[in-house]
Amino acid sequence: MITPRRSVLYMPGSNARALDKARSLPADCLLFDLEDSVAPEEKALARDQVVAAVKQGGYAPREVIIRINALNSPWGAEDLRAAASSGADGLLLPKVDGPEGLAEVRAMLADHGAPAELTLWAMMETPMAIIRANEIAAAAASERNPLTVFVMGTNDLAKETRAALAPGRAPMLSWLSTCVLAARAYGLEIIDGVFNDFADDAGFAAECEQGRELGMDGKTLIHPRQIEPCNLAFSPSADEVERAREIIAAFDRPENAGKGAISINGRMVERLHADMARRTVALAEAIAAREPS
Template sequence: MSQNPVRPRRSVLYVPASNDKALAKIATLACDAVIIDLEDAVLPAEKAAAREKLAGILANRPARRCEMVVRINALTSQWGADDLAAAAACEPDAILLPKVDTARDILEAGDHLDEAFVPDEVKLWAMVETPKALMNIGAIAELGRDAASRLSCFVAGTNDLVKETGIQATPDRRYLVPWLMQMVLAARAGGVDVVDGVFNHFSDSVGFARECAEAAAMGFDGKTVIHPAQIEAANAAFAPSVAALAEARAIAGMFALPENAGKGVVVLGGRMVERLHLAQAEKLLAKAAGIGA
């Protein structure tokens, strides 16, 4: 499996690279990651100017622990190659590739980074937003098992999936759920994280909280957000609960006892607990440590 470190990605905020006012607020926000967007949020006439601002934006990245990711335009577009080169030169934590259809798209971007001698610490994230991506999701996720691919996270592009497939975007996302679960399953098989798509009605806090809770129950690591007002609810929904943390500590403590050394199964609170539960507990505790819980 991938040896990517456990990093909290509960709230991942999109910020247009062309929006100076929004960029100025990044250091004050409690999101786990920020996506500096050169793609959908930037008009064609502004894309070159937005790209030129990348170096300054990333040079002033927040001192606190916050992942800085750059979403470029598709490599097949007229802006993609220049975006990738500019982003790579700034060495963000990750580069988010839109319109990924096949594993080859990830490998080609990785080849560009390798040829430019970009450090291995610069990872690749992939938007899952096309029917082709869903058809090829297993092969794409498999790259997560190879550190050389740089792949570390999937991002659900739910708006694009709705557009490309013609399904109805109902409040309960009933027609999207099968594909969302497919993303989670593939991400787990490949050892990469996966964050849910955006909730468009940012003034509907109740609906957003409900969708976050459902996404957390589906197994997502976090949610992409489009407004700072959504950050707090996302952080709460995707953080380990007090009860879950207590159970994880109890499991880890039980297996740490000298008399349980080498045991595959122990009894805790009247139930059998296996080492697979220990692995889950350790991952949860590592996530909690990452967010200071």
């Protein structure tokens, strides 16, 4: 089963109006933030507001994720305790430098009685996270609180490495690809980092296209105006879906059973392309199922 995660919108937990507005936004996922976007003096308020909003509900079919503060911060442990029973779909963990952090979080969640199906998402935002991406992904599977998603923290990576946030992101391409490979090796989804200038429509569109070409499943967003172009960028086009259905139909014909490659309209197509086509169609159908009728 495919869960669309094209648009993943950050929303500050200290902004009650934004939390309410989120119920009407067409984002696939909502990231209620207790960390970077919340001032220290508002941390407790943000935590209470987010937990209350999630318990109130009304966000379906959007996936609701709470980003907690780091466990070594003054707020992280209480964030984790409160989020454990909030009814959120998952927790986004900041500053994940290795698999040890996942084990600590799982143990704490068990102590707090969190449901086993509460998933973990990991911010990949430090040099050590990139270096140990394979180890982190390898620790994803778990009977309780599995890690299911990498989220790229490109702003923090720029800060920690002193790399430029330049158009085209040349300094970061190897890091992004490293995380894509680690994620795919262990069956994780991966979400691209934010684009900071929400008024630059052309720049945002270009970075969405780049992210999709790199293999990202979607992109984190900082403003609601980015949702619709992001959804479009990470959705299969009508032509892509039509071609995918054509490939599937061709391989499903009895005369092509067992064949590793066939010719379609003068082009050689391998069975692996049929597998890719089935995922394209499944994603398109999952997106269509979420759209208002």
